[in-house]
Structure formats: C-alpha cells, structure tokens
Amino acid sequence: MTEPNESKQELVVGFAWYRPAQWQRVRDISSDADALEDTYEEWLRLAEQKLTELKAGGLRVEKVDLDSEQLILWCNERGWEINAQARSRYAAEKLREMDSDQS
Numbered sequence: 001m002t003e004p005n006e007s008k009q010e011l012v013v014g015f016a017w018y019r020p021a022q023w024q025r026v027r028d029i030s031s032d033a034d035a036l037e038d039t040y041e042e043w044l045r046l047a048e049q050k051l052t053e054l055k056a057g058g059l060r061v062e063k064v065d066l067d068s069e070q071l072i073l074w075c076n077e078r079g080w081e082i083n084a085q086a087r088s089r090y091a092a093e094k095l096r097e098m099d100s101d102q103s
Helices: 020-029 040-056 068-078 084-102
Strands: 012-017 060-065
Touching: 012 040, 012 084, 020 040, 020 068, 040 060, 060 084, 068 084
Parallel strands: 012 060
Antiparallel strands: none
16 A cells, blocks of 8 residues: 555556658568558557557557667567567667656
C-alpha cells in the first residue's frame, strides 16, 4: 500500500513513429511486412487511433522517430530479425536514451 503523499511513477510508453519517407523502407526490411499496413496513410490513421486509446488508458505516450537504417544496425548488433518485437524494443531503448539525455 502506498502512502497518500507518495508520488506514483508515471508509466511512459515509447511508440515507434514513422515518417512518410521511412515507411516503405521499414516494410521492405521487416520480416513481418505482411502484418504491416500497406500504405503510410493507413498506418498513420491506425497509429493515431492507438495513441488516443493508450492516452485514454492513462499512459503517457512518447512518439519515438524510427530511422530504418539505425534500426537495421541496432538489430544486426543484437542478432535479431526486424519485426514488431524488435521495433518495439528499439523504440523503448530510444525513449530511455531520450529520458536520460534530459536528466
């Protein structure tokens, strides 16, 4: 049980965010491309909907720009294939780096 004056740590979620110029490249390099939306516009619509849902659930959501070439290097260093799990982990790690840079 927490004391009334204790502050709760806010849960922050890193959300992989793609720029239009990166979208097709991310699809090209991902092993799960068939599970990704066909167009950037379709992805953007669904991503904005998901952001709204997460925020409505009380989460603090931070967009993390995903650079496809940096993602490739990051995955190669770890021996991981590029898929949803890797993209999520990459976004989480980048968010931690952004937070530590701000501290």
